[in-house]
Amino acid sequence: xxxxxxxxxxxxxxxxxxxRVRGLLREHGLEPLFGGIHPCPIERGYRTQASxxxxxxxxxxxxxxxxxxxxxxxxxxxxxxxxxPARPAAVAVRDMIVDANLADVVSGFDLxxxxxxLRAHVGLAAPREGSPRxxxxxxxxxxxxxxxxxxxxxxxxxxxxxxxxxxxxCDRTVLAHYLAFFQTNAxxxxxxxxxxxxxxxxxxxxxxxxxxxxxxxxxxxxxxTEVHGADNNRWAIESAERNVALHGLRTAAYHRETAERFxxxxxxxxxxxxxxxxxxxxxxxxxxxxxxxxxxxxxxxxSCSVPSxxxxxxxxxxxxxxxxxxxxxxxxxxxxxxxSVTHFAAG
Numbered sequence: 001x002x003x004x005x006x007x008x009x010x011x012x013x014x015x016x017x018x019x020r021v022r023g024l025l026r027e028h029g030l031e032p033l034f035g036g037i038h039p040c041p042i043e044r045g046y047r048t049q050a051s052x053x054x055x056x057x058x059x060x061x062x063x064x065x066x067x068x069x070x071x072x073x074x075x076x077x078x079x080x081x082x083x084x085p086a087r088p089a090a091v092a093v094r095d096m097i098v099d100a101n102l103a104d105v106v107s108g109f110d111l112x113x114x115x116x117x118l119r120a121h122v123g124l125a126a127p128r129e130g131s132p133r134x135x136x137x138x139x140x141x142x143x144x145x146x147x148x149x150x151x152x153x154x155x156x157x158x159x160x161x162x163x164x165x166x167x168x169x170c171d172r173t174v175l176a177h178y179l180a181f182f183q184t185n186a187x188x189x190x191x192x193x194x195x196x197x198x199x200x201x202x203x204x205x206x207x208x209x210x211x212x213x214x215x216x217x218x219x220x221x222x223x224x225t226e227v228h229g230a231d232n233n234r235w236a237i238e239s240a241e242r243n244v245a246l247h248g249l250r251t252a253a254y255h256r257e258t259a260e261r262f263x264x265x266x267x268x269x270x271x272x273x274x275x276x277x278x279x280x281x282x283x284x285x286x287x288x289x290x291x292x293x294x295x296x297x298x299x300x301x302x303s304c305s306v307p308s309x310x311x312x313x314x315x316x317x318x319x320x321x322x323x324x325x326x327x328x329x330x331x332x333x334x335x336x337x338x339x340s341v342t343h344f345a346a347g
Contacts, residue, residue: 006042006043006080007042007043009069009334010039010040010042010333010334013333013334014037014039014330017037017328017330017338018036018037020306020336021034021037021306021326021328021338022034024306024307024310025310025326028310028314030310030313030323030326033323033324033325033326033342034325034326035325035326035327035328036327036328037328037329037330037338038188038191038192038327038328038329038330039330040185040187040188040330040331040333041187042333044083044084044187045080045081045082045083045084045086045087045186046081046082046083046185046186046187046188046333047081047082047184047185047186048082048083048112048113048114048115048118048182048183048184048185048186049110049111049112049113049182049184050065050066050078050081050082050090050110050111051065051066051108051109051110051111052064052065052075052078052090052094052108052109052110052111053065053072053107053108054103054106054107054108055074060074061074061075061076062094062097062098062103063075063094063097063103063108063109064078065077065078065079065081065090066078066081067080067081068081068332068333068334068335069334075090075091075094076091079091082111082113083113083118083186085118085147086111086113086118086120086147088146089111089120089122089145089146089147089148090111092144092145092146093109093111093122093141093145094109096137096140096141096144096145097109097124097137100136100137100140102132102134102137105126105127105131105132105134106124106125106126106134107125107126107127108124108125109122109123109124109125110122110123110125112165112178112182113165113186114149114165114166114167114168115165115167115168115169115174115182115183115186115189115190116166116167116168116169117166117168118147118186119147119148119149119165119166120147120148120149121148121149121150121151121152121161121162121165121178122141122145122148122150122151122152123151123152123153123154123178124137124138124151124152124153125153125155126153126155126156127155128155128156133156133158134153134156134158135156135158138151138152138153138158138160139160142160142161148161149161149162149165150162150163150178152178154179163177163178164176164177164178164239164242165177165178165182167182169189169190169193169215169219170190170193170194170197170219172218172219172247173246174213174214174215174218174219174243175213175239175242175243175246176213176239177213177235177236177238177239179235180212180213180233180235180236180238180239181212181213181233181236182212182213182215183215183331184331184332185331185332188329188330188331188339189331191329192302192329192331192339192341193215193216193219195327195329195341196216196219196275196300196302196341197216197219197220198300198343199273199297199298199300199343200216200219200220200272200273200298200300202222202272203220203221203225203271203272203273204224204225204226204272205225205226205227205268205270205271205272206220206221206225206226206227206228206271206272206273206274206275207227207228207229207268207271207273207274207275207291207294207296208227208228208229208230208254208274208275208277209229209230209259209262209263209274209275209276209277209278209287209291210230210231210259210276210277210278210279211229211230211231211236211240211254211259211275211277212231212233212236212240212277213236213239213240213243214227214229214236214239214240214243214244214254216275216277216300216302217229217252217275218240218243218244218247218249220273220275221247221249221252223248223249223250224250224251225249225251225252226251226252227244227249227251227252227253227254228252228253228254228255228266228268229252229253229254229255230254230255230256230257230258230259230261230262230263231254231256231259232256232257232258232259233256234256237254237255237256240254241254258284259276259278259283259284259287260284260285260286260287263286263287263290263291264286264290267293267294268294268296269294269295270294270295270296270297271294271296271297272296272297272298273296273297273298273299273300274291274294274296274298274299274300275300275302276288276291276299276300276301276302276312277301277302277303278303278308278312279303279304280303280304280305280308280337281305281308282303282305282308282309282311282312283308283312283315288312288315288316288318288319288321289315289319291316291319292316292319292320292321295346296346297345297346298343298344298345299316299321299343299344300341300342300343300344301313301316301340301341301342301343301344302339302340302341303339303340304331304332304337304338304339304340305337306328306337306338306340309326309340309342313326313342316344320346320347321344321345321346321347322344322345322346322347323342323343323344324342324343324344324345325342325343326340326341326342327340327341327342328340328341329341
C-alpha cells in the first residue's frame with residue numbers, strides 16, 4: 001500500500017475527528033479545554049490485537065481480517081494494521097491451519113501481541129462439541145511459528161505455553177491474561193498511560209474504578225501505596241492480582257465487583273488519586289457523585305467514547321470537580337472512537 005495514500009487518508013481522518021470532538025465540547029461550553037489529539041504513527045502498523053475469521057465464500061480466501069477503512073478483506077490485505085515484525089506469525093498460523101485441512105473446524109483465530117516485545121499469543125476458535133481436538137495443531141504452532149509464547153483453544157480447554165502477556169508500558173511490566181482486555185495500540189498506549197499518571201506521582205492512596213488488569217494503578221503504585229481496584233471481569237481481576245504479586249504491592253487489593261457497586265458501598269478519606277476508566281458506555285449512574293464524596297485530591301477520567309466522556313465530565317463538574325483539559329489519543333485509527341483523558345481537581 002503506498003504510504004503517501006495512507007498518510008493522506010489518515011490526515012483526513014484526524015481533521016474529521018478533531019472537528020467532531022470540538023463540536024461535542026462546544027455544545028457544552030467545554031471547547032476551551034480541548035488539548036488536541038495525539039496521533040498514531042499509522043504507517044508503522046499499530047494494532048497489538050487482530051482477529052481473523054473464516055471466509056464465508058468457499059471459493060474465496062480461507063480467512064479474512066479487518067481493514068478499519070473498508071471492513072472485511074482477505075487476511076493478507078489486513079496485515080498492514082499490525083507492526084511489521086508480527087505479520088509473518090499471522091500468515092504462518094493461517095497456512096498451518098489450512099495445510100492441516102482444519103479450515104472447516106477453526107472458525108477463526110486471534111493474535112495478541114505483547115507491548116514492547118511483540119511476542120504473540122494465538123487463540124483458535126472452534127466449536128465446543130462435535131469437532132476434532134486441536135491439540136496436535138496447537139503443539140505444531142508452538143514448535144514451528146517463531147515469536148509465539150502461547151496457544152489456546154478456549155472451547156476445548158487447550159492452553160499451551162504462557163497464558164499471560166507481559167506488556168511493557170512506561171518501563172513497567174503489566175500482566176494481562178489472554179482473555180482480559182488490554183489496550184491494542186502499540187504506539188499510543190504508552191502516551192495514554194503517561195498522561196493518566198500526570199497527577200499520580202508519589203500517591204499514597206489510589207482507587208481504580210473499572211480497573212481492568214490494573215494498568216493505571218499499577219503504574220502509579222509504589223511498594224507502600226494503598227491501592228483499591230474494582231472490575232467485574234474475572235480475567236481482569238485475576239491479572240491484576242498477578243500484577244500485585246509481581247510488583248510486591250503488599251497494600252494493594254483488587255475486587256471482582258462492578259465499579260458502581262464498589263463506589264456505592266466503599267468509603268475512602270481523601271485518596272490522592274481516583275482513576276475512572278469505564279467502557280465506551282461511560283460511568284454507571286451515581287459513580288461521579290460517589291467518587292466526589294470521597295474528596296480525592298485528583299480524579300483521572302479515561303474513556304474511549306468522546307460523547308460518554310463529555311457526559312461524565314459534566315457529571316464530575318456537577319459534583320464539584322474542576323476539569324483541567326480534555327486530551328484525546330487516536331488509539332483506534334479510522335474509527336469513531338478516541339481515548340480521552342481528563343484530570344479533575346476539587347473545587
